[in-house]
Amino acid sequence: MRRAFLNRVDRMIREEEDTVFFTVDIGMWTIRDILSVYPERAMNVGIYEDGMFGIAAGLAAGGMVPTIFGIQPYLIERTLEQIKLDFAYQRLGVNVVGTGAAVDYPKYGYSHYCAEDAGILKMIPEAELITPGTAKEFLRLYDQAYRDGRPSFFRVSDHPNKNHDIEVEFGKASIVQKGAKATVIAVSVLLDDVLEACEEEDVTVLYYTTLAPFDRDTLREVCGNGKMLVCEPHFSGVLDYDILQAMEGRNVQIRHVGFPREIFRNYGSYEDKLRHYHVNQEKIREELQQLLE
Amino acid sequence: MKEKLKQLRKRCLRLSYICQDGNLQSAFSCMEIIWCLYDGVMNWSPEQALDKNRDYFIVSKGQATLALYAVLIEKGMFSETDFDGMGSFQSRYCIQTDPTKFPEGGIENAAGSLGHGLPIAAGLAMAAKIKKRPSMVYVLAGDGEFCEGTMWEACLFAAGKKLDNLCVIIDDNHSVEAMIDMGDMRRKLESFGFDVFEAEGHQEEKLKEVFLNFAANGRPKAVIADTIRGYGSRTLTKEEIWFHKAPNAQELSMLCREVDEF
Numbered sequence: 001m002r003r004a005f006l007n008r009v010d011r012m013i014r015e016e017e018d019t020v021f022f023t024v025d026i027g028m029w030t031i032r033d034i035l036s037v038y039p040e041r042a043m044n045v046g047i048y049e050d051g052m053f054g055i056a057a058g059l060a061a062g063g064m065v066p067t068i069f070g071i072q073p074y075l076i077e078r079t080l081e082q083i084k085l086d087f088a089y090q091r092l093g094v095n096v097v098g099t100g101a102a103v104d105y106p107k108y109g110y111s112h113y114c115a116e117d118a119g120i121l122k123m124i125p126e127a128e129l130i131t132p133g134t135a136k137e138f139l140r141l142y143d144q145a146y147r148d149g150r151p152s153f154f155r156v157s158d159h160p161n162k163n164h165d166i167e168v169e170f171g172k173a174s175i176v177q178k179g180a181k182a183t184v185i186a187v188s189v190l191l192d193d194v195l196e197a198c199e200e201e202d203v204t205v206l207y208y209t210t211l212a213p214f215d216r217d218t219l220r221e222v223c224g225n226g227k228m229l230v231c232e233p234h235f236s237g238v239l240d241y242d243i244l245q246a247m248e249g250r251n252v253q254i255r256h257v258g259f260p261r262e263i264f265r266n267y268g269s270y271e272d273k274l275r276h277y278h279v280n281q282e283k284i285r286e287e288l289q290q291l292l293e
Numbered sequence: 294m295k296e297k298l299k300q301l302r303k304r305c306l307r308l309s310y311i312c313q314d315g316n317l318q319s320a321f322s323c324m325e326i327i328w329c330l331y332d333g334v335m336n337w338s339p340e341q342a343l344d345k346n347r348d349y350f351i352v353s354k355g356q357a358t359l360a361l362y363a364v365l366i367e368k369g370m371f372s373e374t375d376f377d378g379m380g381s382f383q384s385r386y387c388i389q390t391d392p393t394k395f396p397e398g399g400i401e402n403a404a405g406s407l408g409h410g411l412p413i414a415a416g417l418a419m420a421a422k423i424k425k426r427p428s429m430v431y432v433l434a435g436d437g438e439f440c441e442g443t444m445w446e447a448c449l450f451a452a453g454k455k456l457d458n459l460c461v462i463i464d465d466n467h468s469v470e471a472m473i474d475m476g477d478m479r480r481k482l483e484s485f486g487f488d489v490f491e492a493e494g495h496q497e498e499k500l501k502e503v504f505l506n507f508a509a510n511g512r513p514k515a516v517i518a519d520t521i522r523g524y525g526s527r528t529l530t531k532e533e534i535w536f537h538k539a540p541n542a543q544e545l546s547m548l549c550r551e552v553d554e555f
Contacts, residue, residue, distance in 0.1 A: 020423070040423055046453075051412045051446025058416020061401070063345065064423065066416075081406060082443075086413065090403050091393050 004135035024070035053082035060092040072098035087151035131188035144170035177205035182227035216246035232258035312380030319356035322466035342398030353410025354435035408441030418459035437468035452486030455511035494518030
């Protein structure tokens with residue numbers, strides 16, 4: 001997904017004269033050509049996310065389309081006031097692409113983990129949060145959103161879905177399986193596990209790659225009986241507000257698979273973490289059975 | 294003090310009275326700076342307020358918005374009566390500026406929180422360079438505001454990207470001294486790669502001379518303007534409580550009288 005993005009950046013800088021790209025000192029090898037040929041629009045700008053976000057806001061106010069690439073916790077948590085004031089509240093279109101989703105840097109510890117990102121961004125009105133499950137999905141969503149004049153945050157994962165590539169649309173949930181007994185919401189890179197776990201089940205699977213704005217209409221339309229299992233690759237429960245708004249006036253029963261809201265003080269591998277925090281197929285099956293009982 | 298500068302200060306007082314809020318000491322300290330920029334330096338007029346080639350004025354020290362409104366009324370961007378309900382629930386005019394409420398231009402950024410204006414100004418200056426536009430970007434900062442790390446991050450960027458179309462004016466009204474010893478700002482900014490100028494901040498003609506003589510040499514500009522908090526009113530210069538206080542009717546006439554007599 002990372003490489004697909006950087007190749008897209010290469011093309012964007014070459015072909016679109018009003019675009020600017022800032023990297024926070026990562027990914028330079030892939031885009032080394034544009035860094036040297038277009039130094040005024042493609043730059044390894046330095047390690048100062050707060051100021052850089054303000055500068056990007058100024059570029060957007062001056063008619064440019066900036067895209068920033070960095071590591072998720074520094075892009076989202078260090079810069080919260082810039083996201084709020086400089087981007088969202090002034091309605092300026094800046095794209096932020098973050099690597100290091102949730103626990104994608106498993107040995108770097110909680111300084112590099114960022115399971116908080118979705119919850120934080122969902123609290124900023126008009127900020128867009130886009131979490132593709134594959135490289136192809138990333139490209140589709142980027143192309144649909146990067147010039148929409150809003151702050152758009154893309155989360156790039158190192159552990160994409162391998163078995164499914166969906167023709168996703170920005171701002172829309174995709175119905176990837178139809179059933180009657182419950183609705184399973186699969187977010188981003190959890191689609192493979194959800195679909196395998198639900199293969200034999202009479203349930204609807206809704207796939208979300210845009211978390212903000214959240215497609216409430218599709219959920220309301222397909223979730224007849226209010227029974228839901230929400231599978232999120234970030235802190236659990238982040239989507240509950242939208243789900244309850246979508247289902248207003250109906251009884252709902254929600255179960256969750258996702259990272260628990262606690263401090264991750266462990267290291268190990270990515271797989272170790274999914275196992276420890278029960279963000280896996282086994283847990284999806286277990287929760288689904290309890291929901292269907 | 295020139296009659297015009299007295300009128301602008303009295304307008305600030307009236308706006309603060311209507312809004313029942315504001316930072317009058319801070320607005321008074323930068324009155325000459327803002328007026329001088331809009332009156333004889335910037336390529337800007339209400340008719341050009343959306344022109345892509347205009348010069349920009351960005352308020353980084355958010356306490357200065359009363360002074361900006363006073364100047365924009367004087368220049369015909371807004372009318373005095375627009376401000377009758379300033380600060381009321383649906384008003385678009387308040388202590389914080391919100392550019393989304395001004396589709397006709399005039400207000401360039403959301404001034405309120407400190408440390409945001411200078412990075413935005415640097416981005417605007419960079420955009421002008423990329424698009425080969427003649428725009429100069431002026432940004433008004435406070436001396437205390439330079440405690441914010443984003444100010445120095447923007448300085449690093451501005452110098453590194455050779456933004457000689459960016460000018461930061463520091464309204465050095467000696468606020469920071471109550472917080473920390475900032476040391477030698479001139480040397481600090483020079484070491485970051487700025488052309489640094491020092492000027493008496495209440496001498497309009499001297500400020501203008503500095504603004505109109507910048508070299509196109511690849512170095513961003515910094516003007517350290519030595520100012521006095523509350524300059525223009527004896528009470529505002531003396532009484533600390535006026536850092537954040539709005540006048541009542543009696544105080545309004547007393548302060549207006551002081552401005553007339555200054």
